[in-house]
Amino acid sequence: xxxxxxxxxxxxxxxxxxxxxxxxxxxxxxxxxxxxxxxxxxxxxxxxxxxxxxxxxxxxxxxxxxxxxxxxxxxxxxxxxxxxxxxxxxxxxxxxxxxxxxxxxxxxxxxxxxxxxxxxxxxxxxxxxxxxxxxxxxxxxxxxxxxxxxxxxxxxxxxxxxxxxxxxxxxxxxxxxxxxxxxxxxxxxxxxxxxxxxxx
Amino acid sequence: xxxxxxxxxxxxxxxxxxxxxxxxxxxxxxxxxxxxxxxxxxxxxxxxxxxxxxxxxxxxxxxxxxxxxxxxxxxxxxxxxxxxxxxxxxxxxxxxxxxxxxxxxxxxxxxxxxxxxxxxxxxxxxxxxxxxxxxxxxxxxxxxxxxxxxxxxxxxxxxxxxxxxxxxxxxxxxxxxxxxxxxxxxxxxxxxxxxxxxxx
Amino acid sequence: xxxxxxxxxxxxxxxxxxxxxxxxxxxxxxxxxxxxxxxxxxxxxxxxxxxxxxxxxxxxxxxxxxxxxxxxxxxxxxxxxxxxxxxxxxxxxxxxxxxxxxxxxxxxxxxxxxxxxxxxxxxxxxxxxxxxxxxxxxxxxxxxxxxxxxxxxxxxxxxxxxxxxxxxxxxxxxxxxxxxxxxxxxxxxxxxxxxxxxxx
Amino acid sequence: xxxxxxxxxxxxxxxxxxxxxxxxxxxxxxxxxxxxxxxxxxxxxxxxxxxxxxxxxxxxxxxxxxxxxxxxxxxxxxxxxxxxxxxxxxxxxxxxxxxxxxxxxxxxxxxxxxxxxxxxxxxxxxxxxxxxxxxxxxxxxxxxxxxxxxxxxxxxxxxxxxxxxxxxxxxxxxxxxxxxxxxxxxxxxxxxxxxxxxxx
DNA sequence: GATGAATGAGAGTTCATTCAT
DNA sequence: CATGAATGAACTCTCATTCAT
Numbered sequence: 123x124x125x126x127x128x129x130x131x132x133x134x135x136x137x138x139x140x141x142x143x144x145x146x147x148x149x150x151x152x153x154x155x156x157x158x159x160x161x162x163x164x165x166x167x168x169x170x171x172x173x174x175x176x177x178x179x180x181x182x183x184x185x186x187x188x189x190x191x192x193x194x195x196x197x198x199x200x201x202x203x204x205x206x207x208x209x210x211x212x213x214x215x216x217x218x219x220x221x222x223x224x225x226x227x228x229x230x231x232x233x234x235x236x237x238x239x240x241x242x243x244x245x246x247x248x249x250x251x252x253x254x255x256x257x258x259x260x261x262x263x264x265x266x267x268x269x270x271x272x273x274x275x276x277x278x279x280x281x282x283x284x285x286x287x288x289x290x291x292x293x294x295x296x297x298x299x300x301x302x303x304x305x306x307x308x309x310x311x312x313x314x315x316x317x318x319x320x321x322x
Numbered sequence: 323x324x325x326x327x328x329x330x331x332x333x334x335x336x337x338x339x340x341x342x343x344x345x346x347x348x349x350x351x352x353x354x355x356x357x358x359x360x361x362x363x364x365x366x367x368x369x370x371x372x373x374x375x376x377x378x379x380x381x382x383x384x385x386x387x388x389x390x391x392x393x394x395x396x397x398x399x400x401x402x403x404x405x406x407x408x409x410x411x412x413x414x415x416x417x418x419x420x421x422x423x424x425x426x427x428x429x430x431x432x433x434x435x436x437x438x439x440x441x442x443x444x445x446x447x448x449x450x451x452x453x454x455x456x457x458x459x460x461x462x463x464x465x466x467x468x469x470x471x472x473x474x475x476x477x478x479x480x481x482x483x484x485x486x487x488x489x490x491x492x493x494x495x496x497x498x499x500x501x502x503x504x505x506x507x508x509x510x511x512x513x514x515x516x517x518x519x520x521x522x
Numbered sequence: 523x524x525x526x527x528x529x530x531x532x533x534x535x536x537x538x539x540x541x542x543x544x545x546x547x548x549x550x551x552x553x554x555x556x557x558x559x560x561x562x563x564x565x566x567x568x569x570x571x572x573x574x575x576x577x578x579x580x581x582x583x584x585x586x587x588x589x590x591x592x593x594x595x596x597x598x599x600x601x602x603x604x605x606x607x608x609x610x611x612x613x614x615x616x617x618x619x620x621x622x623x624x625x626x627x628x629x630x631x632x633x634x635x636x637x638x639x640x641x642x643x644x645x646x647x648x649x650x651x652x653x654x655x656x657x658x659x660x661x662x663x664x665x666x667x668x669x670x671x672x673x674x675x676x677x678x679x680x681x682x683x684x685x686x687x688x689x690x691x692x693x694x695x696x697x698x699x700x701x702x703x704x705x706x707x708x709x710x711x712x713x714x715x716x717x718x719x720x721x722x
Numbered sequence: 723x724x725x726x727x728x729x730x731x732x733x734x735x736x737x738x739x740x741x742x743x744x745x746x747x748x749x750x751x752x753x754x755x756x757x758x759x760x761x762x763x764x765x766x767x768x769x770x771x772x773x774x775x776x777x778x779x780x781x782x783x784x785x786x787x788x789x790x791x792x793x794x795x796x797x798x799x800x801x802x803x804x805x806x807x808x809x810x811x812x813x814x815x816x817x818x819x820x821x822x823x824x825x826x827x828x829x830x831x832x833x834x835x836x837x838x839x840x841x842x843x844x845x846x847x848x849x850x851x852x853x854x855x856x857x858x859x860x861x862x863x864x865x866x867x868x869x870x871x872x873x874x875x876x877x878x879x880x881x882x883x884x885x886x887x888x889x890x891x892x893x894x895x896x897x898x899x900x901x902x903x904x905x906x907x908x909x910x911x912x913x914x915x916x917x918x919x920x921x922x
Numbered sequence: 923g924a925t926g927a928a929t930g931a932g933a934g935t936t937c938a939t940t941c942a943t
Numbered sequence: 944c945a946t947g948a949a950t951g952a953a954c955t956c957t958c959a960t961t962c963a964t
Binding site for chain 3: 957
Binding site: 287305313 | 428431432468474475476479485486487490493494496497498502503505506507508509510512514515516519
């Protein structure tokens with residue numbers, strides 16, 4: 123009984139993972155408008171099974187987003203005590219951009235901005251970024267007038283820039299991350315016209 | 323006769339403008355998936371009227387995008403002979419970001435990337451940016467390894483950054499434009515890891 | 523004043539005729555589902571003008587059908603006193619089938635079966651056919667058990683048969699009229715299984 | 723498991739049949755322009771269910787037509803070896819006309835003439851008729867100048883003739899089948915004015 | 923009388939979601 | 944637990960008809 127229960131559970135867990143992976147692929151290909159049926163088909167399960175694992179399509183997206191954000195909090199924690207705070211911040215931003223299909227993450231994040239779990243983890247990521255930025259600023263690696271919230275907001279920009287191209291080189295974001303990061307350095311910084319925002 | 327013909331036309335023209343304005347607002351609020359019915363309601367006309375003015379939802383979006391892009395080609399032409407090429411480029415990027423509700427332009431541009439009119443005007447904007455960038459580079463106002471295509475792609479980033487905030491100060495993009503523009507300056511520039519892309 | 527009034531009237535009459543002609547063409551090409559806009563365009567007038575001349579699309583169709591039916595009553599009257607009643611009936615059926623685009627007449631007749639004018643003229647045609655059939659029967663040209671209503675109903679069959687072909691020779695109906703008419707002849711006639719219907 | 727699967731399938735199958743039956747009725751009453759909503763209502767299911775069973779309205783119509791045509795190929799095969807070829811042909815035509823609501827088949831066949839399935843089965847029916855006609859001709863039961871294609875095209879005429887009546891006796895087609903079949907007999911045949919067509 | 927812009931009901935179709943099996 | 948049939952609201956788009964000009 124426990125054996126079969128466990129088997130079921132592991133089956134269910136496998137299905138959940140298949141669904142998340144399938145969703146990521148399908149959203150990457152077709153955008154958020156991709157249908158639940160598409161995702162179920164890709165995962166090799168029936169449509170109804172999607173709703174056994176996720177309360178709604180929104181919930182599925184939120185779970186997807188959370189998974190991505192958790193890897194970011196992990197990275198932020200790991201890099202918080204790094205020797206070179208400037209390099210640590212740059213590495214964090216590189217990791218953030220380097221998540222496959224992050225392309226969608228932007229859309230999906232917007233889509234699930236009201237989800238409680240997403241908000242929570244997003245705040246944790248934000249806190250992690252705040253720490254990395256504080257460290258980097260203290261070390262003189264980035265300009266003093268830039269806040270953690272600024273960097274948090276700029277995080278997705280390098281990937282988003284690629285949306286202007288229909289078939290971009292997959293690593294092109296590295297170029298724009300470099301440019302933007304140069305804008306965060308103290309060298310050649312000009313006065314900023316507006317105060318930094320608070321993360322609502 | 324011409325008077326009455328003009329009267330009709332001016333009424334129709336007013337409707338057309340209402341529709342474009344309404345579409346801009348509604349797309350800004352709900353994204354591209356906003357329905358034609360929403361747009362009609364906001365414009366205060368019947369659903370069918372939308373299709374009298376625009377062959378399809380796609381066509382409406384393309385028209386919207388074209389309107390925006392045309393103001394950009396105008397600005398680029400006007401600024402091409404400015405005395406201070408660096409200031410001219412910055413002003414152009416300011417104008418580009420300062421278009422009300424540009425927020426959407428990015429999504430909408432992606433959505434209508436295959437429209438012939440949009441492609442044409444987009445290429446003109448690109449050419450204009452190329453000129454402004456060449457001038458600025460020649461004047462030493464921006465780093466030599468940055469191309470017109472780079473700037474064209476980065477153009478929307480300051481506004482897009484605000485997507486991370488649910489209720490941002492409306493001028494916040496100025497802050498991020500300043501940061502990104504600092505990244506384009508020669509001071510403190512680091513080597514870029516990838517070559518600049520071609521605009522497909 | 524009378525001059526201009528007359529001019530207007532003749533203009534209006536011309537428009538009416540253009541519209542009927544255009545409608546016939548367009549219905550022939552696209553079927554009854556052809557739009558009023560199509561018809562107006564073909565006639566070179568505005569959509570609103572259609573509704574000045576015809577109360578509704580149904581009314582336009584009914585007018586079209588009436589025009590066709592009137593040529594049939596004319597033919598029936600003309601042939602009522604012909605020397606050879608059998609030949610007269612055959613000629614009438616030939617005329618009935620030979621109306622260009624009669625193909626649609628069938629559909630259109632069904633479509634406007636409830637229109638008062640159509641019903642009236644249809645009854646006149648029926649009466650005319652009744653006479654021609656009575657004459658032919660009296661002359662022994664057609665079998666005695668066939669009524670005017672039978673022939674009236676069979677009238678459209680030769681043209682309708684061609685619907686089974688996507689690109690039929692335009693005169694093919696002549697072949698099927700000949701076959702059906704042979705079925706009306708006394709030679710080789712077998713007993714009919716049901717009594718003739720009344721025209722409702 | 724197979725039992726429940728079968729149960730589901732039988733429910734679904736019932737719905738499919740309800741839909742086909744409802745479609746047949748509704749098309750008979752209102753013509754091809756009858757809406758999918760009407761059909762769903764008649765079948766007692768939701769609109770969406772129609773599209774679960776049929777990819778499109780066109781597909782539904784094609785399925786309907788195919789169902790009808792299949793009973794005809796069956797009949798043709800069964801009758802191909804009959805002792806009396808003339809009687810066999812007449813029986814085939816009787817079966818063809820006796821399909822409930824065949825009334826529509828003509829319209830619907832035209833509507834779905836481009837559907838691959840329909841084309842295939844229609845060709846099989848044609849081939850079957852060709853055989854029956856060849857047999858009947860060899861036996862001297864029908865005139866030598868009439869082809870299988872002729873009979874194939876005339877097949878629907880008896881039913882179609884009834885369109886001229888708003889409330890015809892349901893068996894009235896038998897009367898017109900008899901008349902038309904008399905036209906196919908060798909007795910009293912007159913020379914046909916045009917060659918027989920090829921089925922495109 | 924003629925125009926064509928506006929209307930709004932209704933078409934076919936899609937899809938997230940529910941639920942009997 | 945999984946299935947997939949059923950649902951019905953929402954979507955884009957069409958069109959006969961009205962009416963101000």
